[in-house]
Amino acid sequence: MAKLSSVPRPIKIGQMAALVYASQALDDLDRLEDFLLEANAPVMQQAFPLIVSMVETLCQHSSIGRRDRGQLRELATSHGKTGHIAPCRYNEIRDVAIVFATRHRREAGL
Secondary structure, three states, X not given: OOOHHHOOOOEOOOOOOEEEEOHHHHHHHHHHHHHXXXXXXXXXXXXXXXXXXXXXXXXXXXXXXXXXXXXXXXXXXXXXXEEEEEEXXXXXXXXXXXXXXXXXXXXXXX
């Protein structure tokens, strides 16, 4: 399976905002993908598409997520008793949504 770090940036989908993954976010997704493949649990493998879908939602709804510090927002997914968060920001002038990281909620201290 190809690593997400090989995905060209930014990703522009039609008339929607472009989506840019910071290098840390790509590293996080690669690490998560490796973990989920090793775990080989069907429930855990469903988590990866949910996370990618959550982030891609930024392209259509750039103001989603909980406000964090300043212009940062946190997107969140839930699966079972846990989930993942992705700190992000939307740049209106450039029409670009930037994802800075992806973290397990426990890893993020939530």
